[in-house]
Amino acid sequence: MSDQTRFILDQSDLPREWYNVNADMPVPPTPVLHPQTMEPVTPDFLSVLFPMELIMQEISTERYIEIPEEVREIYKLWRPTPLLRARRLEKMLGTPAHIYYKNEGTSPPGSHKPNTAVAQAFYNKVAGTKALTTETGAGQWGSALAMACNFFDLDLEVYMVKVSYNHKPYRRIMMETYGAQVFASPTDRTQFGRSVLDENPDSPGSLGIAISEAVEVAATSNGTKKYSLGSVLNHVLMHQSIIGEEALKQMDMAGEYPDVVIGCVGGGSNFSGLAYPFLRQNLRDGQRTRLLAVEPNATPSLTRGVYTFDYGDSAKMAPIVKMHTLGHNFVPAPIHAGGLRYHGMAPSLCALFDAGYIEAKAVSQLATFEAAIQFARSEGIVPAPESAHAIRAAIDEALEAKEKGDRRVILFNLSGHGNFDMTAYQAYLAGELQDYDYPAKEIEEAMKSLPKVELPA
Ligand SMILES: Cc1ncc(COP(=O)(O)O)c(C=O)c1O
Numbered sequence: 001m002s003d004q005t006r007f008i009l010d011q012s013d014l015p016r017e018w019y020n021v022n023a024d025m026p027v028p029p030t031p032v033l034h035p036q037t038m039e040p041v042t043p044d045f046l047s048v049l050f051p052m053e054l055i056m057q058e059i060s061t062e063r064y065i066e067i068p069e070e071v072r073e074i075y076k077l078w079r080p081t082p083l084l085r086a087r088r089l090e091k092m093l094g095t096p097a098h099i100y101y102k103n104e105g106t107s108p109p110g111s112h113k114p115n116t117a118v119a120q121a122f123y124n125k126v127a128g129t130k131a132l133t134t135e136t137g138a139g140q141w142g143s144a145l146a147m148a149c150n151f152f153d154l155d156l157e158v159y160m161v162k163v164s165y166n167h168k169p170y171r172r173i174m175m176e177t178y179g180a181q182v183f184a185s186p187t188d189r190t191q192f193g194r195s196v197l198d199e200n201p202d203s204p205g206s207l208g209i210a211i212s213e214a215v216e217v218a219a220t221s222n223g224t225k226k227y228s229l230g231s232v233l234n235h236v237l238m239h240q241s242i243i244g245e246e247a248l249k250q251m252d253m254a255g256e257y258p259d260v261v262i263g264c265v266g267g268g269s270n271f272s273g274l275a276y277p278f279l280r281q282n283l284r285d286g287q288r289t290r291l292l293a294v295e296p297n298a299t300p301s302l303t304r305g306v307y308t309f310d311y312g313d314s315a316k317m318a319p320i321v322k323m324h325t326l327g328h329n330f331v332p333a334p335i336h337a338g339g340l341r342y343h344g345m346a347p348s349l350c351a352l353f354d355a356g357y358i359e360a361k362a363v364s365q366l367a368t369f370e371a372a373i374q375f376a377r378s379e380g381i382v383p384a385p386e387s388a389h390a391i392r393a394a395i396d397e398a399l400e401a402k403e404k405g406d407r408r409v410i411l412f413n414l415s416g417h418g419n420f421d422m423t424a425y426q427a428y429l430a431g432e433l434q435d436y437d438y439p440a441k442e443i444e445e446a447m448k449s450l451p452k453v454e455l456p457a
Contacts, residue, residue: 005087007250009080016067019241021276021348022234023063024283027355030322030347031455035311038453041319048219049227051127054120057235065238067119074118074151078107079242083250088378090398097401097408098256099394102247102274103381104415109174111384111416112270113144113230116239120228121148131155131225133217135185135210137164137266138338138386139171140416141230146178157225159185159213162205164338167423174420185210192216192315206331207342212315219317231267232312232346240273243413248277251411258411260290260397264389265302265360266339268293268346270415271390279357293349293360294393296368298335298436301326301345302353302360304443309453310344320451323350326438327446333436335365336424337385363392364435369428371395372418384416385424 022029031040046055057065067075086099104112124132132154136142142158149156158180165172165184172182185205186193190213196203203209211229218227229236251257261278263271271293281287295302305324312318314328323344330343352358372388374395375381383391394412401408418425427433 004254005085007083007253009246009249011076011080013249014072014075014080015242015245016072017064018067018238019245019277019280020060020062020065020238021272021279022061024280025348025351026283026357027351030351033309033320033453035316035318035320038320038451049215051123051129051226053123053127054235057238058233068122071119071122075242080246081106081243083247083254085254086379089375092374092378093395093398093402095398095402096405097398097410099398100251100254100258100409100411101414102243102411104243104270104413105381105384105417107144109140109143109147110419111140111144112240112243112273112413113141114147115242115273116230116236116269117141117144117148118151119239121145121152121154124226124228125152125154129154129226131157132228133157133159133214133225134228134230135159135161135207135214136230137161137207137341138384139164139168139175139420140339140384142180142182143171143174143178145228145230146175146180149180150178156180157214157217158182159187159210161185161207161210161338162203168420170420185213187213189213190216204331206314208314208328208330211313212317215313215317216315231269231342232344234348236269237272237276237346237348240269241276243270243273244275244277247274247411248281256409257287258289259408260292260410262292262294262390262393262397262410262412264340264386264415265293265295265345265349266386267342268349270413272346272349274413275358279352291358292393293353293358294389295360295362296335296337296340296389297362297364298333298438299326299341300362300438301343302350303362304438306443306447307350307354308450310450312344320453321347323347324353326443327449329446329449335436336421336427336433337368337389339384339386340389361393363389365433366435368392369433381414382418382425383414384418385421387413387415390415
C-alpha cells in the first residue's frame with residue numbers, strides 16, 4: 001500500500017447530483033404537522049417561509065436531484081474537498097486502524113454549511129426572494145449563508161444566539177463583512193424575543209428562540225422575506241450529500257472502504273451528508289458500514305431524548321415533527337460546541353436511529369477537547385469544537401481497534417475548523433471547562449409541554 005496522505009478529486013469529478021435518502025428509507029416517513037391545527041402541513045403553509053423548489057425537494061422521493069450549474073460553479077471555489085488519511089494521529093495513538101477524514105473546513109467560511117447555503121440562496125434568488133432571515137448558533141451557519149446571499153445579491157438578517165454573539169465577535173464581523181445584519185437573540189425586534197426578555201432579561205438565548213425570531217420576521221414580512229434553516233430539514237441533508245458522494249470516490253482512490261463512518265450531530269446535516277451515501281451502499285449494495293452519530297452529553301437528543309412529536313422551535317411557529325427531542329423549551333448549558341445545541345434532530349435520522357440503521361453515542365466536553373488537542377497536535381488542524389465530537393469517537397474506535405488488534409477503517413467528517421473558537425480553547429487550556437450531563441429531571445419536565453398529537457390509526 002502506498003503512503004499517500006491526501007486524496008484529491010479533480011474539479012471535473014465534482015458530483016452532478018445530490019442523493020435523496022427519501023428514495024431508500026427502509027422505514028415509513030412520519031407526517032410533518034401544522035403547529036396550530038396539528039394537521040399535516042400543506043405546501044401553501046410552507047411557502048410563507050420557503051421557495052416552492054425547496055418545498056418540492058423536501059417532499060421529493062426521487063433518488064437523485066440535479067445540482068444546478070450556478071450552484072456547482074460556486075461549489076468549485078472549494079470543492080471537491082480533500083480526504084486525508086490521518087497517519088500522524090494513527091501513529092500518536094499507536095493503532096492498527098486506518099483513520100480517514102473529509103475536511104469540510106476548507107470552505108471559505110470554514111465548515112460544511114455552505115453546501116446548503118449556496119443552494120438555498122440560489123433557489124430563493126430564482127423564486128424572486130429579495131431577503132432572507134436565519135438564526136445561527138456557533139456562527140458557522142450564519143457565515144455560510146452570509147457568503148451565499150452576497151453571491152446572489154440577497155439581503156440577510158441573522159439572529160445569533162446571545163451566548164455565541166458574546167463569545168464569538170469575529171464570527172459576527174465575518175457575517176457583516178459579507179454584508180449581513182446580525183442581532184443578538186433574544187432581541188427586542190420580535191414579539192417572541194420581547195416576551196423572552198420580559199421573563200428573563202439575561203436570557204443567554206437558544207437555537208429554539210433564535211429560530212422563532214427568524215421565522216417570525218419572515219412570516220410577518222408580507223412575503224418580502226423568506227426564512228432559511230441550516231440543518232434538520234430533508235432538503236438541507238440532501239444538499240450535504242455531496243460530502244459522502246465525494247468521499248465514496250476518494251475512499252476508492254485510497255483502495256479502502258470504511259468499517260465505520262462518524263459525524264457529530266447538531267441537527268444532523270453534516271453527519272447525514274457524509275453517512276447517507278454510505279447508508280445507500282448498505283441498503284442497496286450489501287455493504288455493512290456502521291454509521292455513528294456523536295452528540296455532547298450536554299445536549300443528548302438522540303441518546304436520551306424522547307422519540308415523539310415536538311415543535312421545531314420555542315415559540316411553536318415551526319412545524320411539529322417526530323424526532324428525538326429534549327423539549328422545544330430547552331435552554332442548554334453554555335457548552336462551547338454552540339452548533340450542537342438544538343433540542344431536536346432531523347426526522348429521517350431519528351427514524352433510522354430508532355430502527356437500528358444508525359448508532360449514536362454521547363461524549364463529554366472535556367474528553368472532546370482532549371481529542372481536539374490530540375488532533376491539532378498530530379494533524380495540525382485546530383478543529384471546530386463541534387467536529388471534535390466526531391474526532392473523540394474516531395479516536396475511541398481507533399483505541400478499541402488497538403485493544404482488539406483489528407485493522408478497522410474509520411472515516412469521520414471534519415465538519416469545520418476552529419479558528420474562530422479560540423475562547424473555547426482558551427477556557428479548556430486554562431482548566432476552566434467542566435463536564436456537564438443534562439439532568440434527567442429537566443427532560444422529564446420538558447415532556448410535559450409536548451404538543452398533544454393524535455394520529456389516525
Ligand atoms: C462546524 C460545525 N459542525 C457541526 C455543526 C452541527 O450541525 P449539523 O448537525 O447540522 O451538521 C455545526 C453547526 O453549527 C457546525 O458549525
